[in-house]
Amino acid sequence: MNPEVKFGIAAVIFAAVITTSFMSVSQTAETVHVTTNSSADVLRIGYSPNINHAQAVIGIGTGDYQKELGGIKVETQTFNAGPATVEALFANRVDVAYVGPNPTINGYIKSNGQDLRVIAGAASGGAVFVVRNDSGINSISDLGGKKFASPQLGNTQDVALRSFLNKNGYKTSDVGGNIQIINAANSDIVTMMLKKDIDGAWVPEPWGTILERNAHGKILVDERDLWAGGKFTTAVIVARTDYLQNHPDIIKKLLEAHVDETLWINNNKDKAITIFDEQLGNLTGKTIPENELTEAFSRLDITYDPIQSSLYKSADAAYGLGFLDDKKPNLDGIFDLSILNQVLDEKNLSAIQQVNISSTG
Amino acid sequence: MNKKIISEKKSQGLHDAANAALMLAVFVGIWEVVFMLGIWSKISLPSPAMVAESFYKITLNLSLPESVGITLGRLVAAFLISISFGTLIGLAMIRFKGFGKTLNSFSAGLLSFPSIAWVPFSILLIGFNEFGIMFVVIMSSIFSVMISTYSSIRNIPSIYMDAARNMGAKGFTLFRYVTLPAATPSLIIGLRQGWSFAWHAIIGAEILMSIVGLGHILSVGRDFLDMSEVIASMITIFTIGLIVDRFLLYKLEDRIRKKWGLDHHR
Numbered sequence: 001m002n003p004e005v006k007f008g009i010a011a012v013i014f015a016a017v018i019t020t021s022f023m024s025v026s027q028t029a030e031t032v033h034v035t036t037n038s039s040a041d042v043l044r045i046g047y048s049p050n051i052n053h054a055q056a057v058i059g060i061g062t063g064d065y066q067k068e069l070g071g072i073k074v075e076t077q078t079f080n081a082g083p084a085t086v087e088a089l090f091a092n093r094v095d096v097a098y099v100g101p102n103p104t105i106n107g108y109i110k111s112n113g114q115d116l117r118v119i120a121g122a123a124s125g126g127a128v129f130v131v132r133n134d135s136g137i138n139s140i141s142d143l144g145g146k147k148f149a150s151p152q153l154g155n156t157q158d159v160a161l162r163s164f165l166n167k168n169g170y171k172t173s174d175v176g177g178n179i180q181i182i183n184a185a186n187s188d189i190v191t192m193m194l195k196k197d198i199d200g201a202w203v204p205e206p207w208g209t210i211l212e213r214n215a216h217g218k219i220l221v222d223e224r225d226l227w228a229g230g231k232f233t234t235a236v237i238v239a240r241t242d243y244l245q246n247h248p249d250i251i252k253k254l255l256e257a258h259v260d261e262t263l264w265i266n267n268n269k270d271k272a273i274t275i276f277d278e279q280l281g282n283l284t285g286k287t288i289p290e291n292e293l294t295e296a297f298s299r300l301d302i303t304y305d306p307i308q309s310s311l312y313k314s315a316d317a318a319y320g321l322g323f324l325d326d327k328k329p330n331l332d333g334i335f336d337l338s339i340l341n342q343v344l345d346e347k348n349l350s351a352i353q354q355v356n357i358s359s360t361g
Numbered sequence: 362m363n364k365k366i367i368s369e370k371k372s373q374g375l376h377d378a379a380n381a382a383l384m385l386a387v388f389v390g391i392w393e394v395v396f397m398l399g400i401w402s403k404i405s406l407p408s409p410a411m412v413a414e415s416f417y418k419i420t421l422n423l424s425l426p427e428s429v430g431i432t433l434g435r436l437v438a439a440f441l442i443s444i445s446f447g448t449l450i451g452l453a454m455i456r457f458k459g460f461g462k463t464l465n466s467f468s469a470g471l472l473s474f475p476s477i478a479w480v481p482f483s484i485l486l487i488g489f490n491e492f493g494i495m496f497v498v499i500m501s502s503i504f505s506v507m508i509s510t511y512s513s514i515r516n517i518p519s520i521y522m523d524a525a526r527n528m529g530a531k532g533f534t535l536f537r538y539v540t541l542p543a544a545t546p547s548l549i550i551g552l553r554q555g556w557s558f559a560w561h562a563i564i565g566a567e568i569l570m571s572i573v574g575l576g577h578i579l580s581v582g583r584d585f586l587d588m589s590e591v592i593a594s595m596i597t598i599f600t601i602g603l604i605v606d607r608f609l610l611y612k613l614e615d616r617i618r619k620k621w622g623l624d625h626h627r
Contacts, residue, residue, distance in 0.1 A: 003372075003379035010379075010386035017393045021410030083584045090404045090586075103586070110404050110586045153581055182572060188484055197488050323585070 043250050044075045046085045046094035049283040051206055051293070052123035052235040053098040054276055054302050055261040061279035068257035072250055078283060081152065086238075090115055095243040096254060098122050101233050102156045105315045108334050109324060115241055117336040120255055121306030122235035122262075126299055127157055128208035129164070129221035131200030132193060137220065140168055146199040147180040149189045154323040156234060156314065158183065160223055161202035163317045190215050204234065206288055206296035213292060222299060231301065232310035239336075248339055255343045258304060265302045273297060304344075308335055308355040332356060407589040412596070415589035424578065425597065432575040433601070435491060436563045439498035443555060447503045451510025465511055468504040476501035476562035480569045494566045494574075501562035502555040509551020513544035546621055549614045556610060560602050575601075 045065075047056035059065040066074045077094055079085040082103030088094050090107065096119070107116050131137040137146065143165065150158035161181065162172060171177020182198065186207045192198045193215035200220065203211065211217040224230035237258065244251055265272040273293050281287040288296075315329045333356070341351040389409050395401075396408040407415075419425040454461030479497045487493040517540065525539040567576025575598055582590030 003375045006379035006383045010382040013386035013390045017389055017409055020393055020397060021408055081584075083586060086586060087405070087583075090402050092402075106586050107404075111402075115402065115404070152584055154585060182489065184489055184570065188489060188570070191484055192489055195485075195488065197490070 041071070042073045042075055043069060043096065043247075043254060044077065044094040045254075046077050046079055046088055046097035046099070048079050048081070048085070048098065049280055050204070050235075051276065051296055052100075052126050052204065052300060052302075054265055054272070055122060055258050056098045057279045057283065058265065058272065058275050059257055059261040061282060062275065064261060065254070065257045068260065069250070069253050072253065082155070083152075086116070089238065089240050092240070095247075096237060096239045096251070098235055099238055100156050100235055101311050101314050102154060102159065102318060104236055104238050104334075105311070105318065105324070105329065105331065106154075107238075108331060109329055113330065113333055116238045116334075117241055117244055118236045118306055118311070118334055119239050119244065119251060119336055120237040120258060120304050120340045121233055122237055122258070122303070124231045124233055124301040124303050124305070124307055124310075125224045126205040126208075126234050126296070126301075127160060127202065127223040128205070128219045128299065129161065129200065129202045129223070130193075130208055130211040130217040131220045132196065132198075133216045133218055134196075135199040137199060140220075143168070143170055143179060145178045147182065147197070149182045149184050149192060149198045149201040149203075151183065151186055151189070151203060153183045154318060154321075157202040157204060159314060159318050159321060159323065160226075162321050164202075164221065164226070193217060205300055206292055208299070209292045209296040210288075213295075224299065227310060231305075231307050232314075233307040234300075236306050236311070244336065244339075252339050252343060255304075255340050259340075259343055259347065259349070262302055262304045269297065270294075304340065305352055306335065306337070309357075312355075312357050404586060405588060407592065411589045412592045415587070415593040416596075419578065419590065419593065425593075428573055428575045428578050429597065429601065431573050432563060432567065435494055435574070436498060436559060439495040439563070440502060440556065440559045442495070443499050443502040443506055443559065444552070446499075447506025447555070448510050450503075451507045451514075454507065454511045455514050461511060465508060468508050471500075471504045472508060474501070474504075476558065477565040477569065479562075480566055483566075484570060489570050493570060494563065497566040498559050498562045502559040505551060505555035505558055509548060509554065510544075513547035513551065514540060516547060517543040546614075546617050549610070549617055553606065553610045553614065556605065557602075560605075564598055 045056065045060065047053045047060070049057060051057075056065075060074065060076050077088065079088065082100040083106070085094070085097045085099045086103045086107040089097050089099075090111065104116070104118060135146065136142060148161060150161050152158060158181070165172060165179055170179050173180045182192075184192065186203060189198070189201045189203060189207065190210060193201065193211055200217070201207075201211065202223075208219065212219060223232065226232075237255075239251060273290060277287045277290055277293055311334075312331060315324065315331055318324050319329050335354055335356070337352050337354050341354075344351050392409055396403075396406060400406075403411075416425070450464075454464055476497055479500045483493045483496045483500075487496045521539055521543050522535070525535055530539060563574075564576040564579070567574040568580045569576075571577040571580075575594055579591055579594040579598075582588070582594060
């Protein structure tokens with residue numbers, strides 16, 4: 001085959017690809033998902049070994065969840081971060097997941113509102129703005145010219161930090177201001193605090209407690225003070241939409257287990273902390289000193305309420321910071337609390353009114 | 362070279378380009394077909410068009426050009442340090458034979474030490490900043506330069522040295538006009554290997570600790586579930602690596618080989 005022919009064939013293939021690209025763009029996206037992986041007998045749960053996934057850590061580790069799900073096999077997978085969890089959900093490797101609100105919002109938007117639903121809350125609160133004792137920061141007016149860290153660009157704490165700074169009249173370096181923000185893993189943030197490379201950080205618990213006790217930090221802001229009633233969601237349960245539609249009975253059993261675990265944790269705080277630490281050790285090989293855990297838990301609410309208004313507000317804040325594409329986020333239909341409310345009703349607990357605001361003004 | 366050889370080289374180039382174009386087209390074609398079959402969800406595997414759109418977006422808002430500039434800047438700076446110190450240490454290894462032998466053995470272990478494994482140490486020792494990243498790149502590539510310098514010079518046929526000394530060359534003259542040129546073909550190969558390690562290292566280091574750069578774009582793309590951006594940055598990384606290796610280093614090596622008459626595949 002001489003070169004001209006080869007170039008010709010190449011050109012034809014490229015032209016075909018371009019044509020079909022335009023075709024698939026104009027079709028509304030209802031892609032074919034391979035759902036055969038999730039059989040009717042298995043529930044695959046994704047979660048992280050974090051304190052705001054306490055129900056999962058305790059419930060799965062102690063076997064409570066498997067007991068409640070009976071003949072349905074519980075398979076689990078742990079993740080280090082929310083985005084990876086949502087990735088796995090979409091790739092059909094898990095069916096439900098405990099995950100933070102921001103990766104949830106991203107996933108919902110990226111899938112055009114199709115592929116996931118929030119079916120319950122898991123935790124509220126548990127994030128703090130810690131500054132170094134010797135950073136010279138004694139109040140909100142001392143933040144200019146400083147360097148702060150958050151766990152990940154665009155995550156819940158990152159959005160909280162940037163919004164907080166903006167609200168108080170500061171600007172970050174990427175828009176010509178004098179405050180620098182670095183994104184680093186929580187453990188690296190501890191290192192940087194100790195080395196005085198940063199002046200403070202907005203982190204989830206238990207890292208807030210760890211920074212305070214082990215890295216000479218003090219809590220400047222408890223994020224609960226910034227939200228109505230001190231409540232804002234920091235973990236929810238999401239389900240892949242097709243699984244939710246095909247197996248509502250299994251989802252119901254899961255939510256029963258989740259609600260039961262939530263109630264138990266709230267009624268047995270001390271025991272829960274001990275068991276959580278034990279399970280954490282099983283999952284990660286490391287434990288946290290119980291007094292640190294107790295302090296961390298004191299700033300956190302284990303709940304089943306997804307605190308919908310806070311999720312919508314988080315999305316708006318993320319959008320305002322440019323993290324969510326150019327269009328205002330449309331989160332219509334992200335929540336499906338119908339099965340949760342069935343479970344709550346059967347347990348004589350008050351239902352959670354579903355709040356559908358397409359995009360708060 | 363006469364006209365026939367020049368036109369032969371040109372048509373060879375044309376053949377290569379045609380083959381490359383065809384291979385690329387087939388790859389993109391298969392990708393589009395797999396995408397349309399919907400085996401993976403759109404979010405996990407975007408289409409070629411979606412990736413092209415992502416490319417366009419990050420080029421337009423300048424984040425891609427900026428990141429390429431920053432990444433390459435860090436890389437070149439770190440690599441130059443690697444080359445300078447690596448060569449000096451390599452020469453010291455020649456000069457002090459015991460030191461040389463011992464360090465050579467150690468370096469063999471550190472040669473293929475995974476670059477990411479240097480990151481936690483770098484964060485603790487240097488810091489979570491530009492120098493931390495450069496440290497990772499230096500540690501990943503310096504052993505390659507060291508070993509390459511050491512073995513390139515050791516492998517010079519002793520007859521060159523004997524002949525040169527016979528003609529009165531010694532000290533710096535010997536080094537500059539005999540040792541260095543004789544070692545150069547082998548040194549260039551070491552340089553290519555060191556570059557390869559450095560390139561691996563910088564992307565890994567940037568994913569784990571950075572605010573801007575190519576690795577950062579890849580990492581951010583993933584965090585925001587933007588697979589198109591991830592793939593676009595992967596393609597950029599691949600292209601740069603290819604261009605530098607193929608069109609810079611390979612050509613350099615080629616020229617030196619020809620100059621030395623080592624080009625057996627005439």
